Amino acid sequence: MGKEPAGHSTLARSMGLTDVFAVATGAMISSGIFVLPGIAHAQAGPAVVLSYVFAGCIAAMGMLSLAETLTAMPKAGGGYFIVMRTMGPAVGTVAGLCIWFSLALKSAFALIGLAAFIEVFFEMDHRITGTVLCLVFLGVNLRGVREAAVVQKILVVFLCAALGVYIITGLDHVRPDHFLPFASKGWNAVFSTAGTVFVAYGGLLAVDSVAEETRNPGRTLPLGLFLSLIVVMVLYSLAVFVTTGVLPSGELNDSLTPISDGARAFLGRPGFVLVSAAAVAAFISTANAGLITSSRYLLALARDENVPPFLGRISSRNVPSVALIFTTLLVIAVLFIDLKMLVGAASTVLILKYVLMNLSVIVLRESRLLNYRPVFKAPLYPWVQVIGVVGSIFLIFEMGWKALLLATGLITAGFAVYWFYGRIRKGREYALMHLTERLLGKEYAGDALEDELREIVRIRNERDFDVFDRAVQEAIVIDVPPETPSKESLRYLEKEAERLGCPDCERVAGFFRKEAEQGVDQVMPGVGISHLVVRGEDVLRLVIVRDVNRLALGDARVFAYFLVLTSENRRQSYVPAVAALSQIVLAEDFEKRWLTTKKKERLKDILHLGERRPMA
Template sequence: MVSDSSTGRKNSRLHKSLRFPDLFSIATGAMISSGLFVLPGLAYYYAGPSAIAAYVIAGILILPALFAKAELATAMPKAGGDYYFIDRSLGHLAGTVAGIAAWVSLSIKTAFAFVGIKVFLEVLVPGTYSMEITLAALAVFTFLNLRSASHAGRAQVFMVTGLLTILLVFSVLGNLHTSAARMLPFAPNGIRGIVEATALIFVAFGGLTKAASVAEEAANPRRDIPLSMMASLAVVTFLYFTSVTVCVGTLEGGVLAASMTPLSDAAATFAGRTGFIVMAVAAIFAFLSTANAGILASARFPLAMSRDRLVPAVIGRIGSRSGTPWFSIALTSVFIASMLFVNFVRLVKMASAMQIFLFMLTNVVVIVMRESRIHTYKPSFKSPLYPWMQILGTASMLFFLVMIGTDALIASSAVIFGGSIWYFVYSRKRVQRDSALLHLAARIFPGELKFRNESITRELKKVLMERDIITEDRFDRLVLRSEILDIPESMELKEFLKIAAETIAPSLEMQPAELYQLLLEREKASPTALRPGLAIPHIVVPGNGKFTVNLARCTGGINFGNPSEPVHTVFILAGTMDQRNFHLKALMAIAEITTAPGFDEAWRKCRTTQGLRDLVLLSRRRREV
């Protein structure tokens, strides 16, 4: 029995149990289902043999969205994926719409999987209770996901491993029996046919980014999220290409265009009834895999929205023993069950339209997050070719959105409109938070726009501390209490030391003149400028049990004795003799911080003193707790 706290906000921590094999299997299993075992026939109907090219094109065009989500997920590894990214960057209205659209789209794609199970059960065992068995499968995977994410993850690894093995054998044997004559004419419906097929099957790649929606449950999101997504795309695109080539090369065009079981029909041409049965069983495994991954990932969208008070708190309840969002999982499963009775082709097009819309927004989000210059936005993976990759991704998604068809656009627009109504009726009055878009606007209009608060900056700081497993040590606590000098103009060393002494003296219970003299004598004895741009003045002061760490940035530069190499970054350490051991530890911490790649540029770009403080606090270094 699942127990929970009284509200989703009292017990909202998810277990970090998913590793690379789990994340790879979630992404891979989510893609290899209807996109491969059902859609090749529909794609052939639109594009003929060039359906092969349509799959490859879709795999290439997903790259901007993959890079965008990998960057965002490593910077913000939180449950909700698309919803969380869009809400924190573009604001609550966009976030509410995106959260509902993502949940509906992913749930519909999961419903495809159960439809596929039903189709193949009817093919394998005519007259069976296919709908009843399909609903039973939905109940089983709902139960698995209620148990824990790790149980669902282990089941996913097992299913995907078997599935990839079967598909690899099918591709190798099938390509030995293909006929080049069936590849011609390659594009009977021209470019338009290829474009329509690509837009239709784009949803097949939508599962690739499911790993991002469970990033909060990843044990090592910095490494495993981007690596699992890229490995999954490479493997799946290869299998799409080889498998669809087998279908086109072994089946008559009319047969393939009308087939709802194209891989099984193709296997039957060179392996007989045995081949048909093996591929039908593989298809069922594929659909089971997608169904499991779909429930796991799509249930995280309502959870994330509940945490933000955009939907009722009850939806975000998490089981105290299982660590899973049980109410959200149950709600998602009920919605999936209702979708089993809707027309399949309409489902495909509607899910594709919403998925394309979300991919388009995700590319926009990367641009907004980077240009907002929020100092706590620190992805461990950065999308290459910025911003051209994002511009290309946005433009291509917009093009396919137009090509997807009127019915799908109307249905998707209804979801967007409904999400907007929900925001204004329920969500708007319950939450106020800054977004990255406001930070970007403040950069463009610095004198006209003021932040309500720095909530997004503080929130991302907490996310980074959780991601990098940062537990504050004594050095961090001293930095939190430190005085930070941010001096725009250039100055001489003595002038700077006077300002520093006046600032620091009260915390050491000393007179500024006495502290200034100690700092000056230290510089005369041995200059503390350690390298171009960095100095670490450190002195021993009278008394016992005293130690301070203070930071300073001088944009114009301080002359520490070499005018050609002005100092812009200063750490001032002052402590009593009994603190010598910690003095050495503080010097080691500063050395780790200031030698990190990109530190000098990040220090220069910080817009506030809090940004300077956070740059030090969020550094990756060894900590003694």
């Protein structure tokens, strides 16, 4: 496994629930609602409302899978990081670069939309406007993610309020005849248009890139994602409904300012100015969020050495400064690309990301990695994931051959970077290897991924490496072979304790025999814990025993047995050690994890990651 390049460090956890909500919502509510409805209406007719709803439902399935994987692996560049650890370096590198590119495209798309509104009041080249704004956003982000998130929250509050005013006042002016015929372009057009407007929900996945900077990610990330999607789906559906109902088709079709035009139709000049101001705020919000999120993908790629390591350098203000600068340059460059090509490219890549998120959950769960421990689990597994994959692929094909060609081109470019750069670096273990190992019964994977996931969970839970963790790390693990006759189990324990260098082995062997005769205290059925004082100074060691056939200790039959060894001067450590063990073994899934874990060294991970209070 490659080392982390010099100059890299962990990003500060400074973002709360409102910050996550603002990043996701701000990244979604922009061109997807202030520009796209006119283009989408020209393709699907009044049924475009359903296109937005259908796209949102497909996004919801991807969101559930993303929330699960993010709570297990809250790291910068979350989508890339998850795919890399699930599908391997080739797929991971392609996904990371494509998502970085698509988020930059989304920022550029927002800037083009912003230019369309500015041109209403001033005659300016959108490329000049976009370049200036990109540099302004770069300056804000270089000051720190917290400062950028504050700007984001202010913008989101304003644009949600403006859209709320537009919807509430506009509902009374909706004309039913504007919806007839409803699916005037045919139902195929409704679904193909859903693929086009899917980019409107792309900001939902933008949150994964700042997962490492989120406080209490196990709760904050899924809740922030859920709230953002619900709010945005409601606003999108109602805003498109009102716009379709107040504007004639000829005026709405291909308009680049559809919501503003709708506001002018029933609120006059003041309404047009209000909604235009909201649109400007939305475009600024999206472009800003795009820089925040896409730069974290370059950071994650650099950490894994799949792109040059200097791209992952973190500044004194704890932001990925080099990645931010390169992302800004990309956004400026793509301002020269055709508008519809921008939409198609961004939507296609974002749909592919949803496919990968759903597939990742299936691979991670079926690989049965011990240390894959999401705080939130997607419901109705695997049906949500299967429907999400099928629905996403359906959208891509409905978008036509140009979308497929764009996707193929981006994937090819990403694979070229992997082949000529990332491939020659050290390889990395991934979950698909564990799944293949499980299905074929052959050993392909080592311990690197399990070790990495263990450390990620420990950091996520914000728990320091304490005295108990040290004792677990240095513990003697004895895994009684299943074929061992029950009468021979005790003798096997004695031999293994001596072979593994157990302190005061003779006394420990005698204690085993005593326990076998007199029994052991059970903290729960099948789990025994004992204490023995041994010779020496400052000794605190654990002997961890697993016996799937259940070890006979007096009248007790235990599958897990823990012997706490202390020297006389550490005798007081026994009680907190037993308290820690008791909290861990009482977990609902402890027995299942303990008995199904294949490698005995992974038994330590069950204790390292178990829920307990810190031990002094």
